[in-house]
Amino acid sequence: MGMGVDIRNRMAKRAAEEIHSGMVVNLGIGIPSLVPNHLPSETKVMFHAENGITGMGPSPSKGEEDENLCNAGGFPVTLNKGGSYCDSAISFGMIRRGKVDVTILGSLQVSKWGDLANWIVPGKKVPGMGGAMELAQKAKKVIVVMNHCDKQGNPKIVTSCSLPLTSSACVDLIITELAVFLVTEEGLLLTELFAPYSLETVVNKTGCEFKISETVRMIPY
Amino acid sequence: MENAFRKVTTLEAVMKYFHDGMTLMFGGFGGVGSPPDLIDGILDKGVRDLTLIGNDTGFPHIGIGKLVSQQRASKVIASHIGSNPIAGQLMHEGKLEVEFSPQGILAERIRAGGVGIPAILSDIGMDNEFVVKDKPYISLADKRYLVESALTAEVSIIYAKKADEYGNLIYDKSARNTNPLVAMAGDITIAEVEEIVPLGSLDPDAIITPGVFVNYVILSKGVNWKWAWE
Numbered sequence: 001m002g003m004g005v006d007i008r009n010r011m012a013k014r015a016a017e018e019i020h021s022g023m024v025v026n027l028g029i030g031i032p033s034l035v036p037n038h039l040p041s042e043t044k045v046m047f048h049a050e051n052g053i054t055g056m057g058p059s060p061s062k063g064e065e066d067e068n069l070c071n072a073g074g075f076p077v078t079l080n081k082g083g084s085y086c087d088s089a090i091s092f093g094m095i096r097r098g099k100v101d102v103t104i105l106g107s108l109q110v111s112k113w114g115d116l117a118n119w120i121v122p123g124k125k126v127p128g129m130g131g132a133m134e135l136a137q138k139a140k141k142v143i144v145v146m147n148h149c150d151k152q153g154n155p156k157i158v159t160s161c162s163l164p165l166t167s168s169a170c171v172d173l174i175i176t177e178l179a180v181f182l183v184t185e186e187g188l189l190l191t192e193l194f195a196p197y198s199l200e201t202v203v204n205k206t207g208c209e210f211k212i213s214e215t216v217r218m219i220p221y
Numbered sequence: 222m223e224n225a226f227r228k229v230t231t232l233e234a235v236m237k238y239f240h241d242g243m244t245l246m247f248g249g250f251g252g253v254g255s256p257p258d259l260i261d262g263i264l265d266k267g268v269r270d271l272t273l274i275g276n277d278t279g280f281p282h283i284g285i286g287k288l289v290s291q292q293r294a295s296k297v298i299a300s301h302i303g304s305n306p307i308a309g310q311l312m313h314e315g316k317l318e319v320e321f322s323p324q325g326i327l328a329e330r331i332r333a334g335g336v337g338i339p340a341i342l343s344d345i346g347m348d349n350e351f352v353v354k355d356k357p358y359i360s361l362a363d364k365r366y367l368v369e370s371a372l373t374a375e376v377s378i379i380y381a382k383k384a385d386e387y388g389n390l391i392y393d394k395s396a397r398n399t400n401p402l403v404a405m406a407g408d409i410t411i412a413e414v415e416e417i418v419p420l421g422s423l424d425p426d427a428i429i430t431p432g433v434f435v436n437y438v439i440l441s442k443g444v445n446w447k448w449a450w451e
Contacts, residue, residue, distance in 0.1 A: 049395070050324060050325075051250040051251075051253070051395050051398045052250075052395055052397055052398050053394075053395050065450065066394065067253065067396075067444060067448060068253060068254070068382075068393040068394045068395060068396035069394040069395050070251065070253050070395055070450075071395075072250070072251075073251070074250075074251035074252065074253065074280075074304065074448070074449055074450070075449075075450050076450055079394070085392075085394055085395060085397055086397070087328070087397055087398060087399065087400070087401045087402055087429075088250070088276065088324070088325070088328035088398050088399045088402060089325070089328040089329055089331075089332045089402055091325070091328075092324060092325020092326075092328055092329070093325075095325060096325060096345070120351075123313075125303075125309070126302070126309060126312065126313075126319075127301060127302060127303025127309070128277070128299065128300055128301035128302050128303060128319075128321045129300060129301070129321060129323055129324070129346070129349075129352075130277075130300050130301040130303075130324050131300065131323070131324035131325060133323040133345050133346045133349070133352070134323055134324065134325045134326070134345055137344075137345060137346075138345075164349065164350070164351070165348060165349060166349070167346075167348065167349075168348045
């Protein structure tokens with residue numbers, strides 16, 4: 001376990017391993033937004049934002065913000081060399097046409113079949129789906145980065161989502177602070193564990209059965 | 222300036238187009254690229270019972286969020302209301318009807334309205350009860366699709382960086398977002414812009430929205446709200 005690397009950054013660092021040069025990548029808010037900090041400088045990617053930016057760069061320094069250059073969450077960003085702007089229809093055309101290679105999202109629940117529920121808590125929080133449905137359905141690879149359990153300690157990885165689905169059978173990879181799961185046609189396959197957690201801990205905190213890879217990688221950082 | 226096409230006008234002159242019960246489409250994404258003076262004008266006129274169509278409901282004090290927070294809308298068609306908690310509260314109290322549409326499909330419905338197409342076929346959110354509610358399906362080449370109706374509005378209000386006297390528009394970075402689509406979908410489209418220039422001053426290759434879609438142009442006093450990040 002790397003000194004000073006907090007839990008959120010460990011998850012982001014693992015997610016960054018999925019990103020390779022030449023990819024178009026869309027990042028959700030929260031932990032996914034930390035992923036660029038963990039990319040090697042030689043990895044050249046185009047970050048896509050739903051509001052019409054391809055080639056989005058890091059946040060500007062204080063005082064350098066441009067109110068007309070913001071990410072989909074409304075916060076100031078910059079544009080990398082080779083970046084471009086487009087309208088919302090074109091931006092989502094890129095998504096639906098399959099031009100976005102990876103999307104990394106947070107979630108409220110994910111089922112063992114890769115169903116994603118991240119847009120509504122009935123009677124409590126109804127923010128709307130925004131662009132999550134298109135991204136979940138049409139990005140080539142959907143990675144969920146989330147806490148293993150909710151604030152009440154309930155598992156977020158479940159047999160069947162109790163919350164309304166954003167999209168069914170769309171998630172490819174789940175990264176939590178405890179482990180990494182691949183979504184396969186037979187259900188979940190645990191492939192990696194974050195040190196120092198044990199398999200037993202993961203089993204106890206997961207709301208569904210899952211298979212365990214023959215070679216489980218212990219993530220060192 | 223010559224104002225040969227009589228499109229360059231004032232906020233006061235366009236206020237006659239806003240009335241109770243109207244359908245109003247707005248450009249902007251989280252308030253970025255929403256027209257501040259037009260929104261304030263509508264607020265000041267006391268217009269109520271609006272049906273608002275746009276990407277999101279802004280923040281409580283930013284963009285279209287101002288109209289929503291002050292209960293000027295009875296219905297909103299949007300993809301997201303999460304950044305405006307007052308919108309969520311009004312929805313739960315039954316004071317605001319919200320129709321959620323997936324963001325890119327909403328953009329495409331607006332675009333369809335703007336280019337004279339009655340509906341689009343979509344495969345987004347077909348396993349979601351909220352998305353499919355009351356919508357017909359159609360089969361095409363052995364696949365089933367959802368019919369998503371086009372959206373138009375009595376008036377569209379948009380924000381741009383520059384306009385010439387004909388209403389040809391260029392936008393500023395990510396403030397473009399839904400504006401070029403909303404511009405096409407209004408029966409009357411009013412552009413609030415940072416700068417108005419004479420005919421021939423804009424590079425024709427750089428124009429994003431041809432002035433054909435723009436009825437009126439007014440000069441903006443600029444954004445008058447404090448951003449969430451400030």
